[in-house]
Amino acid sequence: MAKNTLKKIQSFLSLRKPSNQDDEKFISGIDSPYQAAKLRSASKNKSVDSFHSPVSFSWTAFWKSFIYENLPPVIFSPLAAIFLEGSLARAWHVSQNRQLIAVSTKHHSLSTIRNNWLIIYPASWLMNIGLFLALFSDKNIIQNIDPFHMILAYLLLFFRRLIIATKYGYFRPEDLERLCLPAPDWDDNKTVRRLIAQGWMRPWEFPGLIEDELTIAMDENDICLQGIPIEPDKKTRDILIKESNSELFPSSTSSTKENELPSGFILYNIINSVYRLPALKYMQQLTYVCMLLLPAAAFLSKYFYGMDLFGITPQEKIISVATLFGFFNGFQLMMFGMVCAADYERRYASSKKLGELVSYPGLKLSSIFKSFYQDKKGDKVFIDLQKRVNVFAWMNMRNVLRSFGETYYLRIQGYTSILIFYSLLCVGILNLIVWTGMKHHISTVYVIATVIVAVSVICLFAISKAIQLQSLSAKHRDFIRNELFIIEEEIWELKQAGKGEERINDLLSAKALLQQVDESINYKELIYKPTTIFGYAANNGVMGSVLGLVLTGVLFAIQGFVSVGIVYDSMGWFIP
Numbered sequence: 001m002a003k004n005t006l007k008k009i010q011s012f013l014s015l016r017k018p019s020n021q022d023d024e025k026f027i028s029g030i031d032s033p034y035q036a037a038k039l040r041s042a043s044k045n046k047s048v049d050s051f052h053s054p055v056s057f058s059w060t061a062f063w064k065s066f067i068y069e070n071l072p073p074v075i076f077s078p079l080a081a082i083f084l085e086g087s088l089a090r091a092w093h094v095s096q097n098r099q100l101i102a103v104s105t106k107h108h109s110l111s112t113i114r115n116n117w118l119i120i121y122p123a124s125w126l127m128n129i130g131l132f133l134a135l136f137s138d139k140n141i142i143q144n145i146d147p148f149h150m151i152l153a154y155l156l157l158f159f160r161r162l163i164i165a166t167k168y169g170y171f172r173p174e175d176l177e178r179l180c181l182p183a184p185d186w187d188d189n190k191t192v193r194r195l196i197a198q199g200w201m202r203p204w205e206f207p208g209l210i211e212d213e214l215t216i217a218m219d220e221n222d223i224c225l226q227g228i229p230i231e232p233d234k235k236t237r238d239i240l241i242k243e244s245n246s247e248l249f250p251s252s253t254s255s256t257k258e259n260e261l262p263s264g265f266i267l268y269n270i271i272n273s274v275y276r277l278p279a280l281k282y283m284q285q286l287t288y289v290c291m292l293l294l295p296a297a298a299f300l301s302k303y304f305y306g307m308d309l310f311g312i313t314p315q316e317k318i319i320s321v322a323t324l325f326g327f328f329n330g331f332q333l334m335m336f337g338m339v340c341a342a343d344y345e346r347r348y349a350s351s352k353k354l355g356e357l358v359s360y361p362g363l364k365l366s367s368i369f370k371s372f373y374q375d376k377k378g379d380k381v382f383i384d385l386q387k388r389v390n391v392f393a394w395m396n397m398r399n400v401l402r403s404f405g406e407t408y409y410l411r412i413q414g415y416t417s418i419l420i421f422y423s424l425l426c427v428g429i430l431n432l433i434v435w436t437g438m439k440h441h442i443s444t445v446y447v448i449a450t451v452i453v454a455v456s457v458i459c460l461f462a463i464s465k466a467i468q469l470q471s472l473s474a475k476h477r478d479f480i481r482n483e484l485f486i487i488e489e490e491i492w493e494l495k496q497a498g499k500g501e502e503r504i505n506d507l508l509s510a511k512a513l514l515q516q517v518d519e520s521i522n523y524k525e526l527i528y529k530p531t532t533i534f535g536y537a538a539n540n541g542v543m544g545s546v547l548g549l550v551l552t553g554v555l556f557a558i559q560g561f562v563s564v565g566i567v568y569d570s571m572g573w574f575i576p
Contacts, residue, residue: 094179273369287335362381364379488511
């Protein structure tokens with residue numbers, strides 16, 4: 001096999017920028033693997049502040065973004081930036097970088113500026129005007145329009161803005177500061193790289209994104225994986241040494257001996273094998289279907305009952321067009337649900353491969369290296385956890401993998417909860433309409449039913465993937481405990497035979513470390529930082545609760561239809 005060309009990275013980190021030279025300088029100065037697991041203290045020449053710390057949610061950033069997103073652009077949101085940022089210069093750069101009033105070609109491309117002024121800004125103002133007219137116009141002027149359509153359309157936009165505010169809440173302090181600085185400290189590329197549905201879903205289009213996130217994950221765990229060796233069998237090592245395809249995570253470093261590989265090299269290629277492929281094959285098609293469902297439910301039902309699709313008066317036409325924009329915008333909200341499911345799926349696949357690595361006969365090389373796709377030998381890489389060096393490396397790899405892309409991961413969990421809340425809110429609106437006898441058109445019921453079904457199905461799909469990911473921790477813990485059981489038996493048999501003193505010491509050493517691994521997985525992944533939905537660890541109970549709430553609410557609304565005796569006239573309007 002020919003050696004692959006090393007992949008050149010393009011880092012956009014504002015703290016520790018990864019480089020092979022810096023890593024090698026650090027690795028050459030460490031005496032043992034444990035020092036590589038104490039990155040900050042072992043890097044005596046670097047300030048502690050130059051390393052990335054675990055991300056935390058900023059309520060200040062959230063509320064700022066919430067205000068910016070919900071105020072109309074061009075006028076009101078830039079004025080809010082002047083007030084909130086404290087200086088005209090910072091307000092200007094924030095307005096440009098957040099596209100509150102995109103005019104500077106230094107911050108954006110001409111196409112971005114054009115799209116904002118031709119589509120985004122007019123649509124935003126139209127939605128606000130439409131909502132105002134729907135709520136405060138004379139009822140005689142908008143008698144052919146159901147205001148609930150406009151309210152539901154605006155809620156789709158509102159929850160999308162809530163998701164955006166959550167995104168900025170999980171931004172790192174250094175990125176929030178860069179948003180207030182002139183280009184090129186921040187630009188379109190950096191914005192897109194941090195978008196869940198674009199940069200994170202298509203990392204192959206953004207050189208260095210995976211390497212940057214892996215570097216951050218190592219910093220968060222105070223680990224340099226390239227300084228922690230792992231020991232496969234000699235045949236596998238000789239094969240893999242030729243597979244270096246990243247300048248940051250090569251197959252050999254100054255820390256590795258003749259029979260070893262850097263654990264960072266293994267983990268990088270596991271992650272890359274999953275994240276280089278499109279997630280959820282039919283995700284884009286499904287989001288397009290969802291995009292058409294809402295306007296179809298609203299306008300087809302109006303057409304069936306012989307109503308003017310866009311009303312008669314100018315006010316009705318404005319509201320109808322605004323509603324249409326809002327319903328089409330709703331596909332983005334549903335797309336976030338699909339993206340959540342896709343991210344859980346990729347994390348599951350990565351963690352599963354890491355588990356297969358230590359489960360005999362091991363992980364297929366063809367599943368992580370492109371060059372093995374046509375290989376018929378069935379070569380696999382197996383890491384024996386009866387060797388202490390492998391236990392130490394595997395657990396550190398696991399810790400880093402759990403933190404990989406953590407800013408995106410935390411956002412994903414937040415988005416899932418927001419979507420569930422939106423679905424429950426729609427159930428509440430349906431019950432409000434039914435039980436209070438509020439004036440409405442039958443098309444509103446169809447729209448709400450469509451939203452509840454579409455969003456709930458997507459949410460439950462995402463939750464199922466989250467449960468799948470979370471359950472993997474328990475499976476891996478079970479595997480570790482079984483390894484401990486087997487090691488204990490082997491130690492006893494060796495002692496009974498009165499031989500293998502060196503082997504016994506090796507096993508005792510591996511056993512002691514595996515016990516710590518077991519405790520760490522139990523605490524860290526099952527208690528302290530599990531995958532959560534609504535703040536609760538993802539499990540079948542959470543899914544049952546969500547499904548139960550939705551179904552109970554829907555059945556309660558159906559009971560209301562029957563009990564109240566709701567009927568509609570020939571035009572589809574509710575008869576009090």
